[in-house]
Amino acid sequence: MSIEFDAVILGGGPAGSTVATLLAQAGKRVVVLEKEHFPRYHIGESLLPATVSIFERLGVHDAVRKTSVLKPGGKWLYGSHEVPGDFTRYDDQASFQRTPYSYLVDREVFDKILLDRSAECGADVRYGHEVVDLIQEAGRVTGVVAVDDVGNRAEYRGRLVIDATGLGAVIGRRLKLRQPTVNQRMGIYAQYRAEPIHRDAIDGWFVGQMFYDGWTWLINLPDDTISVGVVLPVERFRKINSSPEELLERMVRENDLLKNGMTPNPVRVSEVRVTGNMGNSSKQLAGEGWVMVGDAGFFIDPCYSSGVHVAMESATMVADLLLQQPDGVVIPATAFRQYESKLRKHEKYVTRMVEAFYMASRNTTLQKVIVTMQDSFLKSMRRKFVTFVGGDFSKNSAYITRVYLYSKFISWLFPNNTTLPENRPDYLVNPVVPFVPPTNIEDREIRKAA
Ligand SMILES: Cc1cc2nc3c(=O)[nH]c(=O)nc-3n(C[C@H](O)[C@H](O)[C@H](O)COP(=O)(O)OP(=O)(O)OC[C@H]3O[C@@H](n4cnc5c(N)ncnc54)[C@H](O)[C@@H]3O)c2cc1C
Known part of the structure; x- marks a missing residue:
């Protein structure tokens, strides 16, 4: 079986659903091939204000607002110091002056809102469809092969194949374009049932604490859920000699931010997950018959919560570009030059x-x-x-x-002015200048009562 589309979109995360909705809204025939069934867990819960105008364009802003925590900004704790990024303090360059806030989202809910919207706008969304191969004819990608849950194989052909498979990076791997950049850091994370008692977390701020060559985060999600994670060099993780689960559980018990940032005895409600490759890119972001959007193109360490925004902005750019192309004409790779150059600037x-x-x-x-x-x-x-x-x-x-x-x-x-005493293997748990929480449980109770 072979079906023809204007665009064949691989993956239904924020990048795939964004491009699908915009094209479907304009009357294009698009299919989204997503290997999972939604709702499904995904990391990447802290969003940025520049993305809010994209929510508006897609028609999902109300749904996102109702299901998430309003985020006024991000705060970084450097030892006992604080570096706030308050979104209302932008300069006159900022694109988000009208919406100087964003959201902390549960990705199970958020990604489903986005992909449901694509279907509502007319995209053919196929869950449980894993893309397993590319179809190439005369040096051009003309489609893909996907296998569904029950093992049926089918070909999907289109004017453009858009790779939005995130770190799965189907095209990058298939065409051998993938290249690691900074892959010596890893992320370990999970969700806990608890309430925040850290004042900024209660107020919806992303809160991160820096330690030598890494950081932890505490994110207040809807329904008394808190996202907790740690990013650290793979090499140091090996030296600690414990499993990801042991390390995260220990940090939750002992690390100042995590221990004092949520109500006592938090119950872990997800598996402990690991992302081992925290930096990679692609030699090309577009070619004959194909283009990459979101993480499928490149992935950068998430310390600035940049991933979802890059995913949705790149998807928007590709949709706009495709809509400018005359109908019935082959889209040459050169059409994506400006797109690639703008994204490379973001990457740099x-x-x-x-x-x-x-x-x-x-x-x-x-x-x-x-x-x-x-x-x-x-x-x-x-x-x-x-x-x-x-x-x-x-x-x-x-x-x-x-x-x-x-x-x-x-x-x-000042090369020797480091914050890592080499003789302290537990530096993760106890940063050199410990963080003293600015609030306590009683304060949380008072705020709730108010
Ligand atoms: C530790 C960590 C913390 C992070 N924190 C943040 C954060 O706070 N804020 C933020 O903005 N970003 C964060 N990110 C990054 C964020 O997760 C990603 O940038 C974002 O999800 C990218 O969206 P995407 O649509 O490109 O890819 P994804 O969201 O990964 O979606 C890809 C989709 O493609 C599907 N797929 C994969 N392979 C196939 C296949 N072969 N066939 C069919 N479907 C397939 C997948 O099932 C998935 O649904 C974090 C990442 C990590 C690792």
């Missing part, structure tokens, strides 16, 4: 800021400089920072380059 600047983040995690002098930058005499710097963390990754590129180069310079100037 987010990567630079990620590198600066980890340089700071290893250097207390740099941490102090960053904390000072938040002070009033450098307000314009702080506003540029907020514009970046709000999702405008390629704006203020000169500022980003300066942050990156200054971070390198300071790290070079």
Whole structure:
């Protein structure tokens, strides 16, 4: 069996559903091949304000708002210091001036809202369909082969094949375009049934605590669920000599932010999951008959919660591009040049800021400089920072380059000023300058009563 579509979309995460909805709304014939059945768990719960206008365009903003926690911004704890990214403090470059807030979402719910919307707009959404092969004819990708839950194989052909399979990266793997970038860090995470008692978490802030070369997070989700995770170098994880589950459970019991950030005895309500490859890219993002959107193109360490925004923005760009193409004409790879160049800028600047983040995690002098930058005499710097963390990754590129180069310079100037005593293998659990929680359980009770 072979069916013809305007676009064959592989994967129904935020990237796949976004491109599907926009094309279906414009009357295009699209199919989404998704290997799972929704709702299904996915990591990536902290969203950015720049994405809110995409929710509006898709017609899902109300549904997202009703099922999530309003997020005013993100807060990073550097030892006893705090670096806030308050989304209302943007600069005049920011695209999100009308909507300076975002959401903390349960991805089971969020991804289903998005993909249900695609179906509602007319996309042919097929769950339980795993893409297993590409169809290539005369140097051009013209379709894919998918196998459904009961083992039926079928071919799906289209004018354009859009790879939105996330880290599955069907096209990248098949065409051998995948290339690791920074894959020495891993993420370990789970959800707990508990209530936040950390003031900022209660108020919907993303809260992260930096330690040497890594970080932990605490995210308040709907229905008394808290997302907890840790990112650390693979090499250090090996030295700790425990399973991911043991490490995460120990951090929940002993790490200052996690232990004091939620009500006592939190009950784990998900498996402990691991993402081992926290950085990879693709030699090309588009070719003859195909294009990649979201994580399928590249994946960068999630310390700035950039993934879902890049996924949905890249999907929007591809949908708009396809809608500009005249009907019935083959879309050449060159049509995606501007798309690729814009996404590569995102990749470059987010990567630079990620590198600066980890340089700071290893250097207390740099941490102090960053904390000072938040002070009033450098307000314009702080506003540029907020514009970046709000999702405008390629704006203020000169500022980003300066942050990156200054971070390198300071790290070079004070090379021994590290926060990792090599003789302390438990550094993850007890950062050198412990975080003192600004609130307590009684305060939480008072707030609830109010
Ligand atoms: C530890 C960690 C923390 C993170 N935290 C955040 C965060 O706070 N905020 C944020 O924005 N991002 C975060 N991310 C990143 C975020 O998870 C991704 O960037 C985002 O989900 C990308 O969306 P996507 O649609 O490109 O891919 P995905 O959401 O991965 O969707 C891909 C879909 O394709 C399907 N699929 C895969 N292979 C096939 C196949 N062969 N055939 C058919 N279907 C297939 C999958 O089932 C899936 O539904 C985090 C990532 C990690 C690892």
